[in-house]
Amino acid sequence: MLNEALGYAHNNHQRFLDELFELLRIPSISAFSDHEPEMERAAGWLADELKRIGFDNVQVFPSEGPSFVYGEWLKAGDGVPTVLVYGHYDVQPVDPIEEWDSDPFKPEIRDGKIFARGVSDDKGQSYTHLKAAESFLSTSGQLPVNVKILFEGEEEIGSLNLDKFVEENTELLAADSAVISDSRILAPDQPSIVYRLRGLTYMEINLKGPRRDLHSGSYGGSVYNPAQAIADIVAALHDDNGTVTIPGFYDKVRPLTDRERSVLAKVPYTLDDWRKETGLDKPWGEKEYTFLERVTIRPTCEVNGIWGGFSDEGAKTVLPAEAGAKVSMRLVPDQDPEEIADLFADYVKKLAGGDVKIDVFTHSTGWWSISPLESPEIAAASRAYEAVFDNEPVFTAEGGSIPVVATFQKELGIPTVLMGFGLEDNIHSPNENFRVDHFYKGIDTVIHYLCFLAENEA
Amino acid sequence: MLNEALGYAHNNHQRFLDELFELLRIPSISAFSDHEPEMERAAGWLADELKRIGFDNVQVFPSEGPSFVYGEWLKAGDGVPTVLVYGHYDVQPVDPIEEWDSDPFKPEIRDGKIFARGVSDDKGQSYTHLKAAESFLSTSGQLPVNVKILFEGEEEIGSLNLDKFVEENTELLAADSAVISDSRILAPDQPSIVYRLRGLTYMEINLKGPRRDLHSGSYGGSVYNPAQAIADIVAALHDDNGTVTIPGFYDKVRPLTDRERSVLAKVPYTLDDWRKETGLDKPWGEKEYTFLERVTIRPTCEVNGIWGGFSDEGAKTVLPAEAGAKVSMRLVPDQDPEEIADLFADYVKKLAGGDVKIDVFTHSTGWWSISPLESPEIAAASRAYEAVFDNEPVFTAEGGSIPVVATFQKELGIPTVLMGFGLEDNIHSPNENFRVDHFYKGIDTVIHYLCFLAENEA
CATH class of the missing domain: 3.40.630.10 (Zn peptidases)
Known part of the structure; x- marks a missing residue:
């Protein structure tokens, strides 16, 4: 046949x-x-x-x-x-x-x-x-x-x-x-x-501070600036090792089997390939995993966008009323994308310490x-x-x-x-x-x- | 006469x-x-x-x-x-x-x-x-x-x-x-x-990471994301008290005299006025100074703008190649605006830990x-x-x-x-x-x- x-x-x-x-x-x-x-x-x-x-x-x-x-x-x-x-x-x-x-x-x-x-x-x-x-x-x-x-x-x-x-x-x-x-x-x-x-949980954070953009000379120093708040939040999503700090984020991650680890090690994708593609010299991220494992079988958390205030050419002394970020997480077995969305939202809401209104919503999830x-x-x-x-x-x-x-x-x-x-x-x-x-x-x-x-x- | x-x-x-x-x-x-x-x-x-x-x-x-x-x-x-x-x-x-x-x-x-x-x-x-x-x-x-x-x-x-x-x-x-x-x-x-x-030193930070925007699924977890880097930098400009962390920032600040402190205390600008103007409830900032002192005789550091990656409606799984921020500092006697620009640039360059190219420049200074x-x-x-x-x-x-x-x-x-x-x-x-x-x-x-x-x- x-x-x-x-x-x-x-x-x-x-x-x-x-x-x-x-x-x-x-x-x-x-x-x-x-x-x-x-x-x-x-x-x-x-x-x-x-x-x-x-x-x-x-x-x-x-x-x-x-x-x-x-x-x-x-x-x-x-x-x-x-x-x-x-x-x-x-x-x-x-x-x-x-x-x-x-x-x-x-x-x-x-x-x-x-x-x-x-x-x-x-x-x-x-x-x-x-x-x-x-x-x-x-x-x-x-x-x-x-x-x-x-x-x-x-x-x-x-x-x-x-x-x-x-x-x-x-x-x-x-x-x-x-x-x-x-x-x-x-x-x-x-x-x-x-x-x-990998799966995906794609989130957006929107912060509102003062009711309108303020003059940074007249109000700076007294207002928890939403652009600073979004930076504080985003900075707190990883520790110095590049490990995601959202409580419970790794709880359900299925350990990599020895078979998988050795099978993946055979992929002929080298650090030089990565360097050519990214134009960078040094990979970043979890030191206990190879750079290839980081981009394939490890869950991640990436800022896809961050914004707030004045970003055109020149200078404007504004203390912005609003700021935000889009953050997506790549997920691996056996993480639940909806549960990760909840963990993210809970954590981020706790991070917004000062007087800002925070809205966190889910753009999409995928297994x-x-x-x-x-x-x-x-x-x-x-x-x-x-x-x-x-x-x-x-x-x-x-x-x-x-x-x-x-x-x-x-x-x-x-x-x-x-x-x-x-x-x-x-x-x-x-x-x-x-x-x-x-x-x-x-x-x-x-x-x-x-x-x-x-x-x-x- | x-x-x-x-x-x-x-x-x-x-x-x-x-x-x-x-x-x-x-x-x-x-x-x-x-x-x-x-x-x-x-x-x-x-x-x-x-x-x-x-x-x-x-x-x-x-x-x-x-x-x-x-x-x-x-x-x-x-x-x-x-x-x-x-x-x-x-x-x-x-x-x-x-x-x-x-x-x-x-x-x-x-x-x-x-x-x-x-x-x-x-x-x-x-x-x-x-x-x-x-x-x-x-x-x-x-x-x-x-x-x-x-x-x-x-x-x-x-x-x-x-x-x-x-x-x-x-x-x-x-x-x-x-x-x-x-x-x-x-x-x-x-x-x-x-x-x-107050005087002013207005700075801009531009970060470049990978040579082009990358797919966050294919490279996320291995690249020091410039949007995260700018958040890391901005977040590190203040401590939890709202005190500016730039080394040497306060060195030349002339202590407030008792006369000035008592004269300023007579200004009939109340927390309720501030609340009406900002729409906020809680002031933020250096606890050892009144909210009025924070906006008048204390030096400050405010993010006027932050940007990086995708900020339009919807979702895009991008790992941005570039990010940046505009940051201005209000200065008081006897801070030197040019010297503060240098202190800021030195500090910020040290903060950018990962593989990102950083450019810091001065928009303007004023005494x-x-x-x-x-x-x-x-x-x-x-x-x-x-x-x-x-x-x-x-x-x-x-x-x-x-x-x-x-x-x-x-x-x-x-x-x-x-x-x-x-x-x-x-x-x-x-x-x-x-x-x-x-x-x-x-x-x-x-x-x-x-x-x-x-x-x-x-």
Whole structure:
């Protein structure tokens, strides 16, 4: 079954590429409301393609935004797992258009790379799953596991309707695990699997002092200045070691296992890489953790913005009436984002010692997610990468969040494997591209993955 | 001599008012460059008036901005002091014009008050000195002391050319003391004399961290966030008592004498007044000083602005590349504003512990000023107020700065008596006004002052 599928895929490389080019020609930019017909054209194209390949129950679900596209093939039987594939068919805007070397919606190949908007993020990457399925269905007439596939059309504008859709369709989407190809690997010869992501609690503090801005000469020295108060508060969020001082903040942090620590130590991201990217010399933060652990598996607390008073050019002797800050915390297993919001608010309110009114509110919260390293999905993905890329993947932890992963974890109770095939690829920038060989290797990796998943389970 | 002058002034009340109205009709708004002809018209009007009254050596000095007007009467002899009178003939803009109940440049009297732009600030107040001089010269043919008088035309836009003019004309302007009527007294029945003003050192701190804004998920926890760094720095400028922590900041502060402390205690400004003005309940700051001392005779350090990262609506997970703050310090005798700038910069640079580039620069410095309570000028002014207002003046210390006072102190080596006759008067606002009886009492007070000055000296 595996070899037949791989053979079919290899024999159809050019046709797969031609089909992908068709999808790439649709300018499905979700940010522009006047592109709605293009969004629906892309959704329809994918639905037709799913039907053609042999998926059942193919549906285009209207939503407040672009439609969701769904299809399934569930005839592998009860003994094998069900995989939910997620992808998105919307793309970023193309400005500045003059920096593109070719038309973003007329894909072309140069230096072994396909150049087109959305080719890496995420049309080309997610299309590998359709071509892998086709390779099985056109040869063996069946898939090694049950597959459900879901495309959304507004990932680039914040997946505004995804949570609701998943919540309302938990039965339709029920699966044992999810897989998403919408990320990068470390290098062409170094596959990698993101096995954990951090969660987020994003807060805002607003302080009000005197009823209006005061003259700093006439009132300075007698008023607890809100701009000073916000500095006092923000300064008190960390100790000298960079450890977060919010009481209870670390209480639920799951200790890092030795396995995780050694797995993470293999990530070939060096201090020199960090230096090149940040332009800085010395990393900062918790001395008892490596700089890589600090940005991946440790919870953090960062000021995203601070303001108060006069910040234009020149000088104004004002004692500001108001000041504030935006502070977000990256969370790790098993911190509860809502509970962290409460701990933050309680602490910050106590810090505002003088006569200032303080308002603390939550902008958003999002759960961390983790695919246990010992899970059958991670094992299968690891073997699949190794089979195709001739190198063991390394396991990485991402500092940021991918909301859909947390949504699947929360609403469907399933882990997600982030099976990326991209590199840097200029995503969100001019000249977005995707290596042709990674498109093909992606299809092969998915083919292997589905087979190994079936074996692992058995 | 005194009684003749007073009699003359009283007999000419209506004419004095009519003349003031002429000056008020000239829209000498220094902020508008197209008002240059009006500025020169006002300057010429004052020069003509000085000549008419009997001043000698009357000159209109051109400058980069509006002209300076000068006149002198130096025939009182060597045995009596020379007084330098300063006033300004420029006025604030009038917007929002629709909030005026009468044309700002067509003065009219309602409820015992003259309504017109500039009537209190400073045409009406400074004109009292001309009318006092006229009252002497038209009766006794002489003044009790030597008088020099200087008007500038750009006080409302920062006296951009005053320092240079004074510096270049120290001989012309040489005097034993200065007097300025451009301030308010505490109440109609409570005259007051501002005997000291604070100086100023205004600094700006700019921090640079990573070479560009970073994603707080990918780099948070490993970078000394400039927005946190500025909070750390600002928070470290005071201790919990509100005492400034800059090493050496208080070293040169002249201890408050018992006389000053008891004199200041008589100022009828209560905590309830402060509460009404600020909208706050609890004052903040150095517990060993009264709230009034904190805003008047104690040096302070206030954040005028703080910034860094994202401050618009919503949430952005940015780790900002830059942050900064504007901080100004109010200074008291005998602090040196330049030295304080250096102490501040040294301290702040040491506070920036992590990997951030720090730039600290001085926006401006200005000297404090003080008229010793025991000086003959303060004694004469005190007697003059008491004679006219039937109440002893209280002595107040201003938290803010009046640059011209510091300029006279520095360039001419003389103290200034701030002999105000205004009340709140809506200066800088619609419906600026000045009480008619304060215009007349002002003239009487100046007449007394010049006589008492001559006596004190003798």
